[in-house]
Amino acid sequence: MHDEIKELLSAYVDDELSRDERLKIEVHCRICDECRDEVQELIELKEQLYTAYEVPVPEEWQIEQAVLEQIQGESSPGRLLCWKWIAAAGLSALLIINILWTLTPVLLKSIQVGMTLTSISYSLVHSVFAVAGGLPNLLEVILVLTLIILAASGWSVRRLLSTKTSG
Amino acid sequence: MDHELQHLITDAKKGDQDSFTKIVQKYKRKVYRHAFAMVHDQMEAEDITQEAFVKAYFSLDQLKQEYAFASWLTRIVTNLCYDRIKRAEKTPVLHADPAKTEELASNRSEVENAHLRMNLQYAMKKLSPEHRTVVVLRDIQGFSYQEIAEILEIPEGTVKSRINVARTELRRELTRGDRDA
Ligand SMILES: [Zn+2]
Numbered sequence: 498m499h500d501e502i503k504e505l506l507s508a509y510v511d512d513e514l515s516r517d518e519r520l521k522i523e524v525h526c527r528i529c530d531e532c533r534d535e536v537q538e539l540i541e542l543k544e545q546l547y548t549a550y551e552v553p554v555p556e557e558w559q560i561e562q563a564v565l566e567q568i569q570g571e572s573s574p575g576r577l578l579c580w581k582w583i584a585a586a587g588l589s590a591l592l593i594i595n596i597l598w599t600l601t602p603v604l605l606k607s608i609q610v611g612m613t614l615t616s617i618s619y620s621l622v623h624s625v626f627a628v629a630g631g632l633p634n635l636l637e638v639i640l641v642l643t644l645i646i647l648a649a650s651g652w653s654v655r656r657l658l659s660t661k662t663s664g
Numbered sequence: 665m666d667h668e669l670q671h672l673i674t675d676a677k678k679g680d681q682d683s684f685t686k687i688v689q690k691y692k693r694k695v696y697r698h699a700f701a702m703v704h705d706q707m708e709a710e711d712i713t714q715e716a717f718v719k720a721y722f723s724l725d726q727l728k729q730e731y732a733f734a735s736w737l738t739r740i741v742t743n744l745c746y747d748r749i750k751r752a753e754k755t756p757v758l759h760a761d762p763a764k765t766e767e768l769a770s771n772r773s774e775v776e777n778a779h780l781r782m783n784l785q786y787a788m789k790k791l792s793p794e795h796r797t798v799v800v801l802r803d804i805q806g807f808s809y810q811e812i813a814e815i816l817e818i819p820e821g822t823v824k825s826r827i828n829v830a831r832t833e834l835r836r837e838l839t840r841g842d843r844d845a
Contacts, residue, residue, distance in 0.1 A: 507828040511802060513809045542831060542838075546803040548777070549784040550701045558710060560692050561685045564717045568681065571718070 498525065502532055510539040608658050615651045615658075622647055673730045676721070688717050691734075694805065695741050701800045702745035703752075704789055712748060716741045738805065739815045742797055749793045787837035795830035802827055 502525045508514050509522050526533045554560075622644050669690070675683035695716055700709035719740050727736050788796055801807045801815065809827075813820040 504828065507831050508809075508824050511809070511827070513824065538835065539831060542835060543803050545780060545784055546788075546799065546834075549781040549788075550697055550800075550804045552697060552700050554693050554696050555706060555710065560696075560710070560713060560717075561688045563714050564688050564721070565681060565685055567714065567718045568684070568721050571722070 499529060499532065502529070503535070506532060506535050506539060510536060510543060611658055612655060615655050619648065619651050622651075669733065670730050673724070673727070673733055677724045677727075684717075684721055691737060692717075694734075695737065697804060698738065698741050698800055699745060701788065701804055702793070702796060703748055704785055708748060712741065712744050716744055719744070735807070735811055735815050738801065738807070742801075742815065745797070746793055783838055783841045784834075786841065787834045790837055791830055791833060795826060795833065798823060798826045799830045799834070 502522055505514060505518060505522060509519065514522070522532075522536075526536060669687070672683045672687050672690075676687060692713060695713045696709055699712035699716075700706070703709055703712065716737065720737055723740075727733065788799065791799070797816070798812060801812045802809075807815065809820050809823045812823045816823070
């Protein structure tokens, strides 16, 4: 009985026992000095623990300020995403350079092809012009106009391409 | 749980930092005391307190029941203390505690109280983190066994026996201290 009661004394001083258990302890303590003393000691221990840690919060401590600053620092993209952003930017820059590097020969080739195509169409236009010489007037005027437009566009395309390659 | 706190939490959840500052004001003593009783070091207790509030702020939306704020915050503090203690066990440091306690004694001119406090803190340091935690939660923070069980996610019976064992060890350590002195 005594040992069984002894195990419950800690919960007894915390007032965490059922009514029946509490009564059992109170009855036992009337006849057992050891348990009665222990209850007293446990109550004292609880009080002493509370006072032992009634430590004052440090006076100069600006905890609210410190917490706020850390929260703001961590929630602003400036700090939280800083490294991610730098990494992402660096990676995409590398990727673009890489693409340009591999594509440069292809681009140069396609410009050359474009220029050849333009000159071919230019000479084609010339021959069409010569063929159209035998046709009636109205058609001739339309053809000449079309050819002028074609030639102009061809010339401008070539000019554009040449400035691109030289620049 | 008072209405004011409920409002503060609701506003803080929406990102209102002023409301959260008020929550910090309200709970800083409790959190600091808890941390101090676990690590027995002012600087470290300050660090833990700050870390706990920052962590709480960023996980506020995980707090489903606002009335459970105190328990929820205590769980955060408990886990941070465990982490610190574990880390400290790996890298032991020398604490100059006696000097600090002496200073405390002369400041308060309650030599006897200071002596008891010193003995108790010494005995607490000897407990395992698990046993120290239940004592802190019960006798310093005043949580019920049921609340402690929820905070630590352990059965209530375990809370009961842990507190019992912790107190037995504390008393043994204290009587040993008295004998030595
Ligand atoms: Zn007995």
